[in-house]
Amino acid sequence: MAGFIKRIFSFGKERPADEEKPAPEVKDAAGEPVAEDKTAFEQASERTGDEPETILPAEDLPETIEAPESAEEPPAGEPVEAPPIAIAPEEEAPALPAGFALTEDEPEEETQPEEAPQLSWFQRLRAGLSRTSSQLTQKISALFTKRKLDEDTLDELEDLLIQSDLGVETAMRVTGALSSERYGKDVSGEDVARIMAAEIEKVLTPVAQPLKLDLSHKPHVVLVVGVNGTGKTTTIGKLAAKLSGAGLKVTLAAGDTFRAAAIEQLKIWAERTGSDFIGTKLGADAAGLAYDAFEQARAKKSDVLIIDTAGRLQNKTELMAELEKIVRVLAKLDPEAPHTVLQTLDATTGQNAMNQVEIFRNVAGVNGLIMTKLDGTARGGILVAIAAKHKLPVYFIGVGEGIDDLEPFEAGDFARAIAGV
Numbered sequence: 001m002a003g004f005i006k007r008i009f010s011f012g013k014e015r016p017a018d019e020e021k022p023a024p025e026v027k028d029a030a031g032e033p034v035a036e037d038k039t040a041f042e043q044a045s046e047r048t049g050d051e052p053e054t055i056l057p058a059e060d061l062p063e064t065i066e067a068p069e070s071a072e073e074p075p076a077g078e079p080v081e082a083p084p085i086a087i088a089p090e091e092e093a094p095a096l097p098a099g100f101a102l103t104e105d106e107p108e109e110e111t112q113p114e115e116a117p118q119l120s121w122f123q124r125l126r127a128g129l130s131r132t133s134s135q136l137t138q139k140i141s142a143l144f145t146k147r148k149l150d151e152d153t154l155d156e157l158e159d160l161l162i163q164s165d166l167g168v169e170t171a172m173r174v175t176g177a178l179s180s181e182r183y184g185k186d187v188s189g190e191d192v193a194r195i196m197a198a199e200i201e202k203v204l205t206p207v208a209q210p211l212k213l214d215l216s217h218k219p220h221v222v223l224v225v226g227v228n229g230t231g232k233t234t235t236i237g238k239l240a241a242k243l244s245g246a247g248l249k250v251t252l253a254a255g256d257t258f259r260a261a262a263i264e265q266l267k268i269w270a271e272r273t274g275s276d277f278i279g280t281k282l283g284a285d286a287a288g289l290a291y292d293a294f295e296q297a298r299a300k301k302s303d304v305l306i307i308d309t310a311g312r313l314q315n316k317t318e319l320m321a322e323l324e325k326i327v328r329v330l331a332k333l334d335p336e337a338p339h340t341v342l343q344t345l346d347a348t349t350g351q352n353a354m355n356q357v358e359i360f361r362n363v364a365g366v367n368g369l370i371m372t373k374l375d376g377t378a379r380g381g382i383l384v385a386i387a388a389k390h391k392l393p394v395y396f397i398g399v400g401e402g403i404d405d406l407e408p409f410e411a412g413d414f415a416r417a418i419a420g421v
């Protein structure tokens with residue numbers, strides 16, 4: 001039976017003791033054989049003419065790093081939330097973090113958490129999206145005061161929805177549904193909001209998916225990309241907390257070699273989450289670091305390797321080419337790697353996020369999204385337009401700066417928060 005099932009690590013089981021690191025694989029990032037006394041990263045450095053870099057284990061990096069103000073200690077002894085997740089049949093039922101699933105055949109039926117929903121994060125989401133929802137509901141109420149639903153009001157409503165970043169397709173869905181239900185009749189703001197929430201939920205439901213981990217890869221490689229400041233590093237820390245909290249062995253690699261602070265920030269997250277850390281010195285070749293991190297994580301039998309990258313604007317061709325190189329180099333070690341290419345989107349951004357997804361998807365093969373900062377004054381409408389157009393899975397949403405402020409993306413919650421119902 002076991003032969004038919006991919007070798008998959010069970011969340012929640014005991015973390016295996018660290019193993020002795022075997023001698024590094026003797027080939028370079030381009031797959032060429034190299035002298036046995038040189039790591040691939042040294043080879044990469046030689047090619048670029050840089051000094052060979054040393055990959056520093058976490059304990060060798062400076063200890064004088066201060067945690068960011070926003071960092072909160074995880075509550076001691078607090079159990080990891082029980083999650084909806086698929087489990088390998090013959091494995092012992094593990095405690096799994098919400099929002100993740102294994103790449104197993106058919107997912108098991110979702111289990112509902114027994115406890116009442118955590119209103120704190122949901123209230124933050126609603127508050128974050130209140131700018132979008134209150135502007136919309138005010139305008140919609142004004143539009144339908146003492147007016148029946150006709151072509152003009154439908155056109156005006158469509159414009160309002162498009163202005164809220166929801167996208168033409170979703171705007172037309174909403175007006176179409178409203179028209180078939182109430183054409184020629186009085187319409188209240190509540191009618192519109194209810195129909196809007198239902199239609200947005202239909203658009204979002206197919207993309208609200210758990211992040212699937214295929215642990216037969218060991219490690220499952222997650223590359224995190226996105227524009228500067230969209231929350232990559234913070235999100236990596238939150239993901240690592242969920243995964244290591246569930247007993248998985250996690251390695252974090254600091255592929256943002258441009259900013260010393262970014263390397264230090266990731267190291268802090270590694271320490272806080274009990275993850276292994278792989279970093280290099282400032283200015284080193286990011287693709288070389290990614291390659292060596294993959295080799296090291298594989299040698300240490302990490303379950304998940306998460307690679308941070310430097311933030312970059314999507315129109316910076318040179319930096320985007322570097323990202324392409326990271327992807328290419330990882331594929332030398334495993335043609336399917338990186339197995340997940342996650343893009344973070346800042347919810348305060350609006351329309352530009354659509355362009356970000358288009359370009360990062362083309363260059364780096366983005367295959368999943370996380371929207372961050374939905375607790376601020378967010379403009380979440382664009383996620384609906386992106387879902388309608390790109391149909392990329394949305395795994396989580398960021399609702400704060402703390403370690404636990406990452407929630408599985410729920411289509412209904414998000415739709416109701418935008419519609420203000």
Ligand SMILES: Nc1nc2c(ncn2[C@@H]2O[C@H](COP(=O)(O)OP(=O)(O)OP(=O)(O)O)[C@@H](O)[C@H]2O)c(=O)[nH]1
Pocket residue numbers: 070226227228229230231232233234235256262309310311312372373374375376397398399400401405
């Ligand atoms: N309010 C809020 N702030 C967030 C969230 N996620 C990240 N941040 C904050 O956003 C800022 C940028 O986050 P980083 O994780 O450094 O973003 P980054 O994409 O790694 O940044 P670069 O390395 O410059 O590209 C930090 O102050 C984070 O604390 C979130 O969900 N909510």
